[in-house]
Amino acid sequence: xSILLLTSCLSTIEGISGAIDQTRAxxxxxxxxxxxxxxxxxxxxxxxxxxxxxxxxxYGHGYDEFSEGEGARWELTSRDESGAERMEIERALLKxxxxxxxxxxxxxxxxxxxxxxxxxxxDQDYGMLxxxxxxxxxxxxxxxxxxxxKETKDAKTDKKEKKDKAxxxxxxxxxxxxxxxxDYSEYVKGKRSISVPAGKFxxxxxxxxxVYVDKDDEEYRVSYEWWLAPxxxxxxxxxxxxxxxxxxSLTGELLDYGKKYKGSQLDSF
Numbered sequence: 099x100s101i102l103l104l105t106s107c108l109s110t111i112e113g114i115s116g117a118i119d120q121t122r123a124x125x126x127x128x129x130x131x132x133x134x135x136x137x138x139x140x141x142x143x144x145x146x147x148x149x150x151x152x153x154x155x156x157y158g159h160g161y162d163e164f165s166e167g168e169g170a171r172w173e174l175t176s177r178d179e180s181g182a183e184r185m186e187i188e189r190a191l192l193k194x195x196x197x198x199x200x201x202x203x204x205x206x207x208x209x210x211x212x213x214x215x216x217x218x219x220x221d222q223d224y225g226m227l228x229x230x231x232x233x234x235x236x237x238x239x240x241x242x243x244x245x246x247x248k249e250t251k252d253a254k255t256d257k258k259e260k261k262d263k264a265x266x267x268x269x270x271x272x273x274x275x276x277x278x279x280x281d282y283s284e285y286v287k288g289k290r291s292i293s294v295p296a297g298k299f300x301x302x303x304x305x306x307x308x309v310y311v312d313k314d315d316e317e318y319r320v321s322y323e324w325w326l327a328p329x330x331x332x333x334x335x336x337x338x339x340x341x342x343x344x345x346x347s348l349t350g351e352l353l354d355y356g357k358k359y360k361g362s363q364l365d366s367f
Contacts, residue, residue: 140242144229147216151187151204152224155337155350157324159282161224165193168331169203170355178346184209187350189332190359192366198222201367203359212334217366230364239364282306292325292336296352299335301325318343331353 147237154172169190188205197200200220207213216231229242282304290303304324309317319342326333330352339348 109178137242140229140231140240142227143216143231144218144242146230146231147204147206147214148226150185151189151206152218154189154219155324155334155339155348156265156322156328156339157332157334158224160332160334161191163333164331165357166191166193167357167359168355169357169359170331170334172334172350172355173353174348174350176346176348178344186353191331192217192359192362195367199227200224201362203363215360215363217364219366230366232364252322288324294336294351294353296330296354299325299327299330300335301327301335 114218154174167190168169169188171186174185174187176185176295182248186207188203190203191200192203193201199222202218202220204216204218205214212234214231214234216229218226218230219228221227226244228244231240232238233240285304287303287305289300292299292301302325304326306322307319309323311317319341322340322341323336323338323340324334325336327335334350335352337350341347
Protein backbone atom coordinates (compact mmCIF):
# COMPACT_ATOMS: atom_id res chain seq x y z
CA UNK A 99 0.00 0.00 0.00
CA SER A 100 1.81 3.09 -1.27
CA ILE A 101 0.37 5.58 1.19
CA LEU A 102 1.74 3.82 4.27
CA LEU A 103 4.96 5.70 4.78
CA LEU A 104 5.86 4.87 8.37
CA THR A 105 7.71 1.72 9.42
CA SER A 106 8.67 0.37 12.81
CA CYS A 107 12.07 2.07 12.61
CA LEU A 108 10.32 5.45 12.80
CA SER A 109 7.99 4.56 15.64
CA THR A 110 10.33 5.80 18.35
CA ILE A 111 11.64 9.33 18.70
CA GLU A 112 15.29 9.68 17.77
CA GLY A 113 17.10 12.87 18.70
CA ILE A 114 18.97 14.43 15.78
CA SER A 115 21.62 15.96 18.03
CA GLY A 116 22.17 12.59 19.69
CA ALA A 117 22.71 10.91 16.34
CA ILE A 118 25.27 13.56 15.37
CA ASP A 119 27.10 13.15 18.69
CA GLN A 120 27.34 9.38 18.19
CA THR A 121 28.98 9.86 14.80
CA ARG A 122 31.43 12.47 16.09
CA ALA A 123 32.48 10.29 18.99
CA UNK A 124 34.53 8.42 16.39
CA UNK A 125 36.59 11.45 15.38
CA UNK A 126 36.71 15.24 15.11
CA UNK A 127 34.64 17.00 12.46
CA UNK A 128 37.58 18.12 10.32
CA UNK A 129 38.84 14.55 10.06
CA UNK A 130 35.34 13.21 9.36
CA UNK A 131 34.93 15.73 6.54
CA UNK A 132 38.36 14.97 5.11
CA UNK A 133 37.66 11.25 4.74
CA UNK A 134 34.08 11.72 3.53
CA UNK A 135 32.34 10.60 6.72
CA UNK A 136 31.02 14.12 7.30
CA UNK A 137 28.96 13.93 4.11
CA UNK A 138 27.60 10.55 5.17
CA UNK A 139 26.69 12.02 8.55
CA UNK A 140 24.88 14.91 6.86
CA UNK A 141 22.98 12.48 4.63
CA UNK A 142 21.86 10.43 7.64
CA UNK A 143 20.68 13.57 9.43
CA UNK A 144 18.80 14.69 6.29
CA UNK A 145 17.03 11.33 6.06
CA UNK A 146 16.02 11.36 9.73
CA UNK A 147 14.60 14.89 9.58
CA UNK A 148 12.84 14.22 6.26
CA UNK A 149 11.10 11.15 7.70
CA UNK A 150 10.29 12.54 11.16
CA UNK A 151 9.24 16.07 10.25
CA UNK A 152 8.25 16.37 6.60
CA UNK A 153 6.35 13.06 6.48
CA UNK A 154 4.83 13.53 9.92
CA UNK A 155 2.32 10.79 10.69
CA UNK A 156 2.88 9.02 7.39
CA TYR A 157 0.43 11.40 5.74
CA GLY A 158 2.00 12.18 2.37
CA HIS A 159 -0.63 14.62 1.13
CA GLY A 160 -1.52 18.30 1.26
CA TYR A 161 1.86 19.86 0.46
CA ASP A 162 0.53 21.69 -2.61
CA GLU A 163 -2.03 23.42 -0.36
CA PHE A 164 0.62 25.34 1.62
CA SER A 165 1.10 28.97 0.66
CA GLU A 166 4.41 30.72 1.27
CA GLY A 167 4.83 31.54 4.94
CA GLU A 168 2.36 28.91 6.18
CA GLY A 169 3.36 26.25 8.65
CA ALA A 170 2.29 24.02 11.52
CA ARG A 171 3.76 22.74 14.77
CA TRP A 172 3.01 19.44 16.54
CA GLU A 173 3.87 17.59 19.71
CA LEU A 174 4.78 13.94 19.16
CA THR A 175 4.53 11.30 21.87
CA SER A 176 6.14 7.90 21.38
CA ARG A 177 5.11 5.07 23.71
CA ASP A 178 6.46 1.57 24.18
CA GLU A 179 7.03 -0.86 27.05
CA SER A 180 9.81 1.34 28.47
CA GLY A 181 7.66 4.47 28.76
CA ALA A 182 6.99 7.65 26.78
CA GLU A 183 9.17 10.20 24.95
CA ARG A 184 8.10 13.58 23.60
CA MET A 185 9.28 15.68 20.72
CA GLU A 186 8.15 18.91 19.07
CA ILE A 187 8.30 19.25 15.30
CA GLU A 188 7.57 22.16 12.96
CA ARG A 189 7.13 22.28 9.19
CA ALA A 190 6.62 25.42 7.09
CA LEU A 191 6.76 26.39 3.43
CA LEU A 192 9.24 29.25 3.11
CA LYS A 193 9.47 29.78 -0.64
CA UNK A 194 8.39 28.31 -3.98
CA UNK A 195 10.94 28.76 -6.77
CA UNK A 196 10.16 29.57 -10.44
CA UNK A 197 11.23 26.05 -11.49
CA UNK A 198 8.65 24.41 -9.23
CA UNK A 199 10.92 23.50 -6.32
CA UNK A 200 10.28 24.65 -2.75
CA UNK A 201 12.20 25.58 0.40
CA UNK A 202 10.85 24.22 3.70
CA UNK A 203 11.66 24.86 7.34
CA UNK A 204 11.99 21.56 9.23
CA UNK A 205 12.51 22.03 12.96
CA UNK A 206 12.56 19.55 15.83
CA UNK A 207 13.10 19.63 19.59
CA UNK A 208 13.48 16.49 21.69
CA UNK A 209 13.19 16.64 25.46
CA UNK A 210 16.64 17.23 26.93
CA UNK A 211 18.26 18.26 23.63
CA UNK A 212 19.00 21.48 21.79
CA UNK A 213 16.54 22.71 19.17
CA UNK A 214 17.45 21.42 15.70
CA UNK A 215 16.82 23.86 12.83
CA UNK A 216 17.10 22.82 9.20
CA UNK A 217 15.86 23.88 5.76
CA UNK A 218 15.34 21.62 2.77
CA UNK A 219 14.99 22.29 -0.94
CA UNK A 220 12.48 19.82 -2.40
CA ASP A 221 11.61 19.10 -6.01
CA GLN A 222 8.14 19.12 -7.59
CA ASP A 223 7.49 15.60 -6.27
CA TYR A 224 8.77 16.63 -2.81
CA GLY A 225 11.95 14.61 -3.08
CA MET A 226 14.94 16.16 -1.33
CA LEU A 227 17.47 18.07 -3.43
CA UNK A 228 19.40 19.97 -0.79
CA UNK A 229 19.49 19.98 3.02
CA UNK A 230 20.99 22.69 5.26
CA UNK A 231 21.17 22.69 9.04
CA UNK A 232 22.71 24.55 11.93
CA UNK A 233 25.21 22.31 13.69
CA UNK A 234 23.96 22.04 17.32
CA UNK A 235 27.54 21.79 18.60
CA UNK A 236 29.39 24.47 16.62
CA UNK A 237 26.59 26.72 15.37
CA UNK A 238 27.99 26.56 11.83
CA UNK A 239 25.77 25.88 8.82
CA UNK A 240 26.31 22.54 7.11
CA UNK A 241 24.92 21.57 3.72
CA UNK A 242 24.19 18.25 2.06
CA UNK A 243 23.18 17.87 -1.57
CA UNK A 244 21.51 14.76 -2.94
CA UNK A 245 23.52 12.96 -5.62
CA UNK A 246 21.29 11.99 -8.52
CA UNK A 247 22.12 8.46 -9.59
CA LYS A 248 21.33 6.93 -12.97
CA GLU A 249 18.55 4.94 -11.29
CA THR A 250 17.03 8.14 -9.90
CA LYS A 251 17.17 9.85 -13.30
CA ASP A 252 15.59 6.81 -14.97
CA ALA A 253 12.85 6.70 -12.32
CA LYS A 254 12.06 10.40 -12.83
CA THR A 255 11.94 9.92 -16.61
CA ASP A 256 9.66 6.91 -16.23
CA LYS A 257 7.39 8.83 -13.84
CA LYS A 258 7.15 11.79 -16.23
CA GLU A 259 6.30 9.47 -19.13
CA LYS A 260 3.56 7.82 -17.07
CA LYS A 261 2.17 11.22 -16.07
CA ASP A 262 2.18 12.46 -19.68
CA LYS A 263 0.40 9.27 -20.73
CA ALA A 264 -2.16 9.61 -17.93
CA UNK A 265 -2.86 13.23 -18.90
CA UNK A 266 -3.89 12.00 -22.35
CA UNK A 267 -6.14 9.23 -20.99
CA UNK A 268 -9.76 9.48 -19.87
CA UNK A 269 -9.87 9.36 -16.07
CA UNK A 270 -11.51 5.93 -16.03
CA UNK A 271 -8.62 4.43 -18.01
CA UNK A 272 -5.73 5.88 -16.01
CA UNK A 273 -3.75 3.56 -13.73
CA UNK A 274 -4.05 3.50 -9.95
CA UNK A 275 -0.57 4.98 -9.48
CA UNK A 276 -1.70 8.10 -11.34
CA UNK A 277 -4.18 8.91 -8.56
CA UNK A 278 -1.84 8.51 -5.61
CA UNK A 279 -3.15 11.59 -3.82
CA UNK A 280 -6.69 10.22 -3.67
CA ASP A 281 -5.99 6.61 -2.83
CA TYR A 282 -6.85 6.86 0.88
CA SER A 283 -10.47 7.86 0.21
CA GLU A 284 -11.82 4.35 0.82
CA TYR A 285 -10.50 4.54 4.40
CA VAL A 286 -12.41 7.70 5.33
CA LYS A 287 -14.79 6.90 8.20
CA GLY A 288 -16.68 10.19 8.25
CA LYS A 289 -16.48 13.38 10.31
CA ARG A 290 -15.33 13.49 13.93
CA SER A 291 -15.14 16.37 16.40
CA ILE A 292 -11.69 16.51 17.93
CA SER A 293 -9.88 18.84 20.34
CA VAL A 294 -6.12 19.38 20.26
CA PRO A 295 -3.96 22.19 21.73
CA ALA A 296 -4.49 24.22 18.52
CA GLY A 297 -8.27 24.17 18.96
CA LYS A 298 -11.41 22.19 18.21
CA PHE A 299 -12.00 20.87 14.69
CA UNK A 300 -14.71 19.06 12.77
CA UNK A 301 -12.26 16.75 11.06
CA UNK A 302 -12.34 14.02 8.44
CA UNK A 303 -11.35 10.78 10.17
CA UNK A 304 -9.25 8.20 8.32
CA UNK A 305 -8.46 4.72 9.64
CA UNK A 306 -6.07 2.38 7.81
CA UNK A 307 -5.24 -1.09 9.13
CA UNK A 308 -2.65 -3.37 7.58
CA VAL A 309 -0.35 -6.32 8.20
CA TYR A 310 3.38 -6.10 7.47
CA VAL A 311 5.79 -9.01 7.02
CA ASP A 312 9.39 -8.36 8.05
CA LYS A 313 12.56 -9.92 6.62
CA ASP A 314 12.19 -12.86 9.01
CA ASP A 315 8.66 -13.51 7.71
CA GLU A 316 7.12 -12.37 10.98
CA GLU A 317 3.82 -10.54 10.71
CA TYR A 318 2.86 -7.48 12.70
CA ARG A 319 -0.34 -5.50 12.63
CA VAL A 320 -0.27 -1.73 12.28
CA SER A 321 -2.89 0.99 12.07
CA TYR A 322 -2.89 4.63 11.01
CA GLU A 323 -5.40 7.21 12.19
CA TRP A 324 -5.54 10.68 10.67
CA TRP A 325 -7.80 13.61 11.57
CA LEU A 326 -7.85 16.12 8.71
CA ALA A 327 -9.21 19.68 8.56
CA PRO A 328 -9.04 21.91 5.44
CA UNK A 329 -8.28 25.13 7.36
CA UNK A 330 -4.94 23.73 8.57
CA UNK A 331 -1.90 23.88 6.22
CA UNK A 332 -1.43 20.29 5.08
CA UNK A 333 -4.77 19.39 6.75
CA UNK A 334 -3.25 17.17 9.44
CA UNK A 335 -4.66 17.91 12.92
CA UNK A 336 -3.85 14.68 14.74
CA UNK A 337 -2.39 11.31 13.88
CA UNK A 338 -1.84 8.01 15.66
CA UNK A 339 0.38 5.21 14.38
CA UNK A 340 0.10 1.93 16.29
CA UNK A 341 2.06 -1.29 16.03
CA UNK A 342 -0.37 -3.59 17.81
CA UNK A 343 1.94 -6.60 17.68
CA UNK A 344 4.77 -4.85 19.54
CA UNK A 345 2.61 -2.45 21.59
CA UNK A 346 4.30 0.64 20.17
CA SER A 347 2.52 3.88 19.27
CA LEU A 348 3.33 7.35 17.96
CA THR A 349 0.82 10.17 18.45
CA GLY A 350 1.03 13.68 17.03
CA GLU A 351 -1.21 16.60 18.02
CA LEU A 352 -1.31 20.04 16.41
CA LEU A 353 -0.03 22.77 18.74
CA ASP A 354 -0.53 25.77 16.45
CA TYR A 355 -0.51 26.82 12.81
CA GLY A 356 -0.63 29.93 10.66
CA LYS A 357 1.04 32.19 8.14
CA LYS A 358 3.88 33.60 10.21
CA TYR A 359 7.11 32.39 8.63
CA LYS A 360 9.29 34.87 6.75
CA GLY A 361 12.54 34.23 4.93
CA SER A 362 15.33 31.82 5.73
CA GLN A 363 16.92 31.35 9.15
CA LEU A 364 19.99 29.78 7.53
CA ASP A 365 20.54 32.11 4.53
CA SER A 366 19.45 29.30 2.21
CA PHE A 367 18.01 31.68 -0.40
